[in-house]
Amino acid sequence: MALKFLKAPPPNVVLLPDTQFFVRAIPVPADQTPEELSTQVELALETLAPFPVAQMYYGYHWRPGARHALIYAAYRKRFSQASVETWSAADAVLPAFATLLNPAASPGTTAILSTPDSLTAIHWADNSGVPSLVISRALPEPDDDKPPLSESDRDAARAALRNELLRATPGTIHLHEYEYPALDTVPAPARADNALVFATPPAKNTRTTPSSTTFTTAQLDMLDVRDKAELVARRASRRRDLLLWRAFLGCLSLLALCALIDIALKGGKFLQEKRIYQVKEQAPYVAEIDRANTLATRIEDLSNKRLLPFEMIDLLRPALPDTIVFTRVITRSLNSIEIQARTNRAADFNSFRTSLVSLPAIEKLDINNPATRDGSTTFTMLITFKPGTVIAAEDIPPPQPKNTATPKTDAASETAAENAAPQSGAPQPAAPSIHDQIQQQLTPGQSDAPSPDAVPPANGQPAPQTTEHTIVTGDTLARIARQAGVSPRDIIAANPGLANPRNLQPGQKINIPQPAPPPANETAEEEPNQ
Template structure:
């Protein structure tokens, strides 16, 4: 590859970020220092400070200095400049910038596959840098102001003042064209090749974004300022993160509040719907309760006190008589009585159990005193109707009703009054469910007095 000594007739505009102050390289004296092998990584900054104190002709309080270092590098590139010299060149307040760097520090992190000589061009100076193969820190650097001289003549002068040029056969002539700063305050430096284009694929140099640690090492301001500024930036970054999380949390709360309002609105709608449907539900429940009460008068639950007493007296011996009986709606009866002997009472209860009509509810209670036995027994009655087989009669003409039948139509009705009454009540209940009135002409005629009074009581309570 030929040396790049072509004078550039066109100079691209240098665009710098407002947070990065770039100083010309010729304002600094530069020294490459080998690192001791036993030096720890956290001791490199102290080693660099001691080195600057030993090689600088001025106290540290009067100079601005920094250094370039990479994790795998075996040397440091230290540079320093007197504060008065920097003030003469620029009246800018250094503390107002995020980063203050010499122009050659922009190439921090660049590396090439072979030993390469890099010429860094700027508006006011030319810097010559030597990079070993794959090294990210130059092993030598020299700068001269451009002034009225040509770029080619300045490069030739730098090569004469720099040793070992023959080792760096590959040449690169680069120029910084742009610098951007991220939201985290970290800059990215963009370079182009000046003059002949040898291909950007050779090495890594076109877009460089050094880490925050490397930038603080390269910054030329005092160690006290950099320490306080780093702490302030960390605090600001933490506050920014907390603010961002607080904003997200506030948005989450707003979203939850909206969901809560929507849920309350939905719940109110459902509550109103339930309130509107409550009268209908209560009406249905009332009708259902009435139907349940009516079912107690159905034929299958018909109370048969006469039949129960007849069945009890069928097998009752002469030495036993009843003092009181109490029947319930489930055809259960409680009998209190007196027996002449306990054996006679036992035979009577055994005959009731074996009759198939009664079943004992618990053990009978008996007490024998003065030759007589008083007892209390509870029984469950199972009604049975006698089935009588009758031959099917031949069809004959219907007889004319007699005068008595004409005057009393119900005399010819074989249905049980209780069955007719239960059927009439069920029909009336179905009519009430459908909200339809129904006539019940036989109600007052067929209902037994005690059943009629019970139904009337239920209706009045409804």
């Protein structure tokens, strides 16, 4: 929004009484230029005026294409030195009738301008926009020896002068009458782009649309009655002042912009500090929410997934020396485990650490608190596995069946086996296998009754291959496999109808395969010693 004090001041125009000037219309050639017209006006004034040009204030009005120009001049001594000094600050010094030089006036138009001391008639004979006749008449001045004129006498004198002016302007078709109560109260013109716009006062005798008269800077130079050389210098000074004024306005605008930017920066800083304060105030609540979300995520993971410590330990077995014993195992997350271990050989500790780093399944290894005392080294390991490397045993697909040939035995082994059998022909009970010993240690509720598949056949073939086991609370496929001395794949292969190996229900019955028997040649070598 523009500030009022930054606006240029209104134009200062000095209007002089029309009766101080004599006015004439002079012909102008069709190809006349403004520079040539200035010289022609001076020549015309030397011919028409009774005084030299240097002793007169003069001006003229002309529009391009007009075949005549209107010139006017006044003797300099008619104006006091004090009034002339006031002209230096004016934008233009004009006779009063110049404000009514409307270029749009139609042929046959006459305008009468009434002031407190005079009447002026302006007549346009053609449509060139330049009046062909201007006549001014002064009202009678009161005589010092006579009483002042009454208001009715002044009105009568004004009416007489009006009729005289109308008789002097034959061919009047359109008559417009205007009045200026005082020349110093005429509204100042408005500034336009290198021009001044004079508002035409409303006519007294007709209803006319409000109009205006616009004069460019070049036209004002012609209309102005001051010395033309001084006007040229004044115009140059005014242009310089205008540039300085615009530069001043630009600097003020720049300062205002800088002030606005500074205010915006301070406002932004205040808002930023306010937001930082709010963030600090809400930081404990945000941290609490983060902890709650972390806990909820962990609970959700634990509800949907289960920890697999044994599978993690299985991934470490390739690098585990026999001398290292795990004393405590804590599962920290789905992919990390904490192990406390000890060993009696410090060299195995270093080799174990090096082997763990080289395992492809391990993402990060941290070893804390290594200590050696009385020849025993203790340490704590925090191991993080790569995502997707820790897989539940029951999720491992069973091996594809292979075509296996029936093992061959030599005749000596078969003869030794036949001689070792009792003469009665009844089968002797075999010694309990590792599988049977593990079955005796199963938790209560398990069933060690042999399945129908485990009943010895009548043809004297080898012992049954599976044992039925009843699931109790806490049983997992990996745990059962470790207790039975077999792999989870073997249990899955022995139970083709098992729908979900990871979801074993209490009371559910599954078949557990027996561990693989030793090779036949080893059995044949041991039997003679029995």
